Amino acid sequence: MNMDINTILYTTLIGAIIMAIYLYMEARRKPKKPEYKTIEILECTKCGYKIEKEYEPGDFIGMIKGKCPKCNSPMKIKAIYAVEKTPSKT
Numbered sequence: 001m002n003m004d005i006n007t008i009l010y011t012t013l014i015g016a017i018i019m020a021i022y023l024y025m026e027a028r029r030k031p032k033k034p035e036y037k038t039i040e041i042l043e044c045t046k047c048g049y050k051i052e053k054e055y056e057p058g059d060f061i062g063m064i065k066g067k068c069p070k071c072n073s074p075m076k077i078k079a080i081y082a083v084e085k086t087p088s089k090t
């Protein structure tokens with residue numbers, strides 16, 4: 001049997017399509033890494049006013065950081081925790 005040019009073309013085309021679909025599926029299948037951001041809770045030592053801030057390296061629980069916007073007393077870091085960033089809609 002002899003293969004004509006059309007058969008060769010179709011075979012190549014189908015192969016290319018299959019390859020494209022495969023690569024597409026493979027790219028889609030990759031799980032997205034969940035992104036986290038670290039939050040810290042500052043609490044006023046006097047009036048108990050709380051502020052949620054983004055964590056800065058070197059901060060630790062119990063550290064005095066900043067001043068209360070209400071009563072101007074020093075604020076203490078009460079908690080540090082990570083939250084998952086809500087995935088942005090595409």
Ligand SMILES: [Zn+2]
Nearest residue numbers: 044047068071
């Ligand atoms: Zn205060």
